[in-house]
Amino acid sequence: MIADALVIGAGTAGLTAGIRLAQGGLRVTVVGTGEGCLPLASGTVDVLGYTPDPVPSPLAALPAFLAANPDHPYRLAGTGGLEQSVAWFVKTAEPLGYRGELARNRWVPTVLGGLRPTALVPASMAAADLPAGGEVVIAGIRGFRDLHPALLAANLSQATSGAAAIQARAVELDWPGSAGDLPAFRLARRLEDEEIRRRLVAQLRPRLGGAAAVGMPAVLGRERAAEVHADLERRLGIPVFEIPGLPPSLPGLRLFDCLRRALRAAGGRLVLGSTAVGATLGKGGVDSVTITQASRRVDVRAGFFVLATGGFPTGGVVREPDGELREPVFGLPVRGPAAGEELFGDEYLAEHPLDRAGIGSDAEGRPLGAGGAPLASNLYAAGAVLAGGVPWREKSGEGICLTTGWHAAEAILGSRREDAA
Amino acid sequence: MSMLMETEGLSVRPSLDGCIKCTICESACPYAAVTERFPGPKTVGPQEERFRHGPLSADWSVDYCSGCGICSRVCPQDVRIAEINSRARAQLKEQRGIPLRDQLLARPDWMGRLGRPIRPLFNWAMGTPLVRFPVERILGIHRKAAVPRVASRTFQQWAKRHPSHPAQDRVVYFHGCSTNYFEPRLGRMVVAVLEHQGLAVDIPPQGCCGLPLQSNGNFPAARTYATRLAHQLHRSPGEVPVIAASTSCGLMLKREAREILGVEDPALVDIAERTYDIFEFLRDLHEHGRLKTDFAPVELTAAYHAPCQQQNQLIGKPALDVLALIPGLKLVELDRDCCGVGGTYGIKKEKYAISMAVGAGLFSDIKQTAPDLVLCDSETCRWHIAKATGFTVVHPLELLHRAYGGH
Numbered sequence: 002m003i004a005d006a007l008v009i010g011a012g013t014a015g016l017t018a019g020i021r022l023a024q025g026g027l028r029v030t031v032v033g034t035g036e037g038c039l040p041l042a043s044g045t046v047d048v049l050g051y052t053p054d055p056v057p058s059p060l061a062a063l064p065a066f067l068a069a070n071p072d073h074p075y076r077l078a079g080t081g082g083l084e085q086s087v088a089w090f091v092k093t094a095e096p097l098g099y100r101g102e103l104a105r106n107r108w109v110p111t112v113l114g115g116l117r118p119t120a121l122v123p124a125s126m127a128a129a130d131l132p133a134g135g136e137v138v139i140a141g142i143r144g145f146r147d148l149h150p151a152l153l154a155a156n157l158s159q160a161t162s163g164a165a166a167i168q169a170r171a172v173e174l175d176w177p178g179s180a181g182d183l184p185a186f187r188l189a190r191r192l193e194d195e196e197i198r199r200r201l202v203a204q205l206r207p208r209l210g211g212a213a214a215v216g217m218p219a220v221l222g223r224e225r226a227a228e229v230h231a232d233l234e235r236r237l238g239i240p241v242f243e244i245p246g247l248p249p250s251l252p253g254l255r256l257f258d259c260l261r262r263a264l265r266a267a268g269g270r271l272v273l274g275s276t277a278v279g280a281t282l283g284k285g286g287v288d289s290v291t292i293t294q295a296s297r298r299v300d301v302r303a304g305f306f307v308l309a310t311g312g313f314p315t316g317g318v319v320r321e322p323d324g325e326l327r328e329p330v331f332g333l334p335v336r337g338p339a340a341g342e343e344l345f346g347d348e349y350l351a352e353h354p355l356d357r358a359g360i361g362s363d364a365e366g367r368p369l370g371a372g373g374a375p376l377a378s379n380l381y382a383a384g385a386v387l388a389g390g391v392p393w394r395e396k397s398g399e400g401i402c403l404t405t406g407w408h409a410a411e412a413i414l415g416s417r418r419e420d421a422a
Numbered sequence: 423m424s425m426l427m428e429t430e431g432l433s434v435r436p437s438l439d440g441c442i443k444c445t446i447c448e449s450a451c452p453y454a455a456v457t458e459r460f461p462g463p464k465t466v467g468p469q470e471e472r473f474r475h476g477p478l479s480a481d482w483s484v485d486y487c488s489g490c491g492i493c494s495r496v497c498p499q500d501v502r503i504a505e506i507n508s509r510a511r512a513q514l515k516e517q518r519g520i521p522l523r524d525q526l527l528a529r530p531d532w533m534g535r536l537g538r539p540i541r542p543l544f545n546w547a548m549g550t551p552l553v554r555f556p557v558e559r560i561l562g563i564h565r566k567a568a569v570p571r572v573a574s575r576t577f578q579q580w581a582k583r584h585p586s587h588p589a590q591d592r593v594v595y596f597h598g599c600s601t602n603y604f605e606p607r608l609g610r611m612v613v614a615v616l617e618h619q620g621l622a623v624d625i626p627p628q629g630c631c632g633l634p635l636q637s638n639g640n641f642p643a644a645r646t647y648a649t650r651l652a653h654q655l656h657r658s659p660g661e662v663p664v665i666a667a668s669t670s671c672g673l674m675l676k677r678e679a680r681e682i683l684g685v686e687d688p689a690l691v692d693i694a695e696r697t698y699d700i701f702e703f704l705r706d707l708h709e710h711g712r713l714k715t716d717f718a719p720v721e722l723t724a725a726y727h728a729p730c731q732q733q734n735q736l737i738g739k740p741a742l743d744v745l746a747l748i749p750g751l752k753l754v755e756l757d758r759d760c761c762g763v764g765g766t767y768g769i770k771k772e773k774y775a776i777s778m779a780v781g782a783g784l785f786s787d788i789k790q791t792a793p794d795l796v797l798c799d800s801e802t803c804r805w806h807i808a809k810a811t812g813f814t815v816v817h818p819l820e821l822l823h824r825a826y827g828g829h
Contacts, residue, residue: 035500040449041446179458184462187455248445248446273495296677
């Protein structure tokens, strides 16, 4: 197999780099072990939520945050790159209607009724930026195990949005379809049926009272989600917002569907189920990367390679039996706890030594080899495989993936333009 | 033997320990999405597998898995979900018996051999609703399910008289049952296209790969078939590539016979590593500058559907890569995972409606695209899509053959 660019990893960073490169005219193949992390993600774009203090404006907070965290992946593209990559994302994910701005975080409810900061949300969560003082109804579905409206509403009523408290009231609806197990993916599909929606609304409408908005589990359709959401708002007469919860996450799946289509529309190829297991280096940099197929391993030759395999949780960083941390495709050295040092701290929710582990890179995003210089001139890294970020504490996961994926693609497109000139 | 197969062959059941219950497979499963009879690949797979000790199976629901393999492909933990479920299905059938219908559907070679002497009658009967009603009642084969027409002459009969091409570089052609009994014309086109590249094509006498037996739960017979086929194809010497134009049978040789059935016969192990999908092989030739590109323009719009077992080979979409070289041809890539037929799954009376619901998105995309031709590499998918949409569905090789001036 031959490509102009091979992207390893099919999460947010890999797909961003792949789409951008394909839009730039390269023949791109993206390989991923599976569907990556998007189907598990909330579908929001978190950029910077805590430093560790709550962040009102990611854009305003970024310079001081970078000064305090000089190794953070955000250093690669800087504020300008962040703005450009997010603008590109909103355009690329246009069918999902992302709203929001980098200058102001929104505080949206979690499935347990907490509030968390995020910069951009899909149209189905636009109304989740809760009005202070007004009443919201949290409408759950009896038998759906992943959102408990009473628990959510009770906790949400204790949270504060701005000056005044939120008043949340729980409503439980009977599922109008057949009984039995009600996983999210099945509810989403059934809700694309207008009759099911009509019967659900018939139960909910009389119980709205003076509520300003309705929060529902994030199961409002998959392929026809925009239609489902608009129809519910029309029938109820007030804004409806989705509350993402446990996987499978429909907002994440919709985003995955959307990015996969964008890659295909740009002429890129996605191969899922295939794992990159090694690489061959030559004089000109990386010659090929070895991937698994059904009965053999093949070397994929390409002009450029993007490593977007994620961090420790997704196998982009592994721990060898001798305790050494290593990047498994290129054997890159990993910055993080050395062999024998503790990987985890005592407190579950505290920062762990392993959290910031990842590979180092130069200013272009090229991974550093054992000598401290870039391993190869045609290899770039993007996303959580890069050292220095703690996405789950910073609330920076999508921001890091988008901006580094976009930055790697821009660097590759730029170096091609240089070669052509 | 490669490291990969060594580890993969052993790791089907233990791989379930990698399951983190993320449910990505259930969200991606086209069957669980449309029927509650199939609770989802994780539920019947990594979850229920822990309760399958000894002779007891949890329930019948694993029988509603079509074996499309999408779950294994999307799993970020590389859990062999579809393979676990295939084995569980066989275990269930071992306990409860395999119905006569499934025994028949599992042997396309029998159907071909029995149908040929009475070919006019067979083809007429299968196309006649008055006959299909009792066939559905008695055998449980849905009256509307697509059934292929038996050809007058087998591909093997043609191959025996086909003069050998005097070339140094050789390939072995594994044509499969469908080409032999139902679509011998496709086999002749495969040979013509390969010979056009200056290759000599060996066509050893060969039987069924055992895939339909495997998916209908008869593992002992499937093992016998797969092993016998490997020895038949192995007669050709050395490192000669084995070319398959049927994607599911090709995958059977490449991986499933080893991974699911656990066949470790040296002939099969050897064949597995040198089996290529026809377009995978042609794309390799092109990447080495060896594919003939003397194409005549083909002024058509063709919509391509990549079948599940083609995608499960993890080779991308080589048919699109190669067909893109043909001048005048406008290709549309259909963006759907599964047509719903699942080999013999959608032919069965109790599963036909599920099969049509799974394929609904694909069918409506095809009708909206309104192409001159639909392309699909897998025979059962072609028959199913053609019957459901009324469009002409051919193997993508047919267009390549036409571009080379073939008729």
